[in-house]
Amino acid sequence: MMDRLGLGGIRLRKPVLLSIDNTAPAPAGEETVEKAGEEEPVSPAGRLFREPHFSCYVVCSFGVAEPVDLPAVRAGIEATLARHPRFCSIQVLDELEKGAKPKWVRTKVNLDDHIIVPDLGPTDTSADPEKAVEDYVSSLSTASMAMDHSRPLWELHVLDFPTAEAAATVALRVHHSLGDGVSLLSLLIACTRRADDPGALPALPSAGRRARDGPLYALPRPPLAAGALALAAWAFSYLLLVWHTVVDVVCFALTAASLTGDARTVLKGEEGAEFRPRRFVNRTLSLDDVKAVKNAMGCTVNDVLVGVSSAALSRYYFRRTGESEGKSIKVRTALMVNLRPTPGLHELAKMMESGKNNGVKWGNQFGYMILPFHLAKHDDPLEYVRKATKVTRRKKSSMEAIFTYWSADMVVKIFGIKAAASLCYGMFSNTTLSFSNLAGPREQIVFCGNPIVYISPTSYGHxxxxxxxWQSYMNIVKLALAVDETQFPDAHELLDDFTESLRLIRYAASREAEKTQDGS
Structure with missing residues (x-):
């Protein structure tokens, strides 16, 4: 049988599949998830991800601290992930029924099709193990590794050889129609337990008050007991919210309709980029450094990460183009905003245990907002964080994400999924990049008996x-880049730009803090 040639020249031999007996009866008192005839409509966002230009996937890599215990992984997946309603269903469309919409239909999960151990050979993995992992995970985005839609759309790839950061690597690939990034990450963490307490679920960081300020969560409420001045301030904030929303919605609509868009730069992809494979690279940075900048600047972690991203992209842009230092340009990122309350880990664990929804809201429910990134050369590195803080606070005073979700839902109902796909395509085609930031557990977690040392999610297909x-976990933050290698042949140099930008911003924040202390 012919070998498959992956990215970077690495040969991907036929995967060794874990054999598993799915014929064993369920323990007494338990209910199996395979029930013929169980159906559920696919959400509008899930239907969007069926379209050719939006066949998007999430790829999440985990570094584990010990060699992978395959029997434990098999048993753990069978008892958790494989029992989740989405992970044991396929999308079915009745082509004979006019105007039929796809449905999720339960099917029997054969883990031989989903748990994959590729035989890369000792030569490939010992010479440069980091590159072997990078090449294999990147190869998942190639056409030759496309998923079979007659099966549940997920796979777990086990790369059981050591790298500098981990004893082994596990990569989970999931079709985006199964859920949004926040829901999928929560589900994965619900499959884990705390390393210091194997019987306890980990705790996700609760969003602080400052992070949840803004109309993405609630409209501003009038003061219960206040004078005329307070009421006037409330009325002004409400009018400001309306004005910002109108401006943002008009800009979003013009972008989606291709009436305005970002200019072509070294950062912006060419037409058809969604069909090209991606190179996945990542870098581990210090979360303590990020928090130190946050504390010194009086902003949020997300503000710092946006500022570091702006600084790094500026370094990369001016190095690649050689343009004058005095130039300043603006590029825009499509930022996905989760609008559904994140499912609780205990509820998700119970869902997998029972194989039923149990009233837990699941799927894709998100809106988009367009976030500008300013590319420039600043003498003061902290200026990137200041500008980022100003932009993100402005975006929090807008209902852009809620409106885009609502309007997309209305377009689907009135004009159909093709019209919604066309508008979404326009929004992505006329912006430059995608950005996300997810918070993970603060303590170490264990996945199917294997301690996790890092979590690195990314996506492709747009x-x-x-x-x-950006993904935080314990005291680190993992930066993962998904790049079109024809456009970014120097992805590792771009990672270096992020590392250097954070170093400079951290140093400048320390100096700023010292000046403040001396002044006091």
């Missing part, structure tokens, strides 16, 4: 040639 994902 029109952007550059996607940035």
């Amino acid at each position: 029109q952007h040639a550059l996607t940035l994902h």
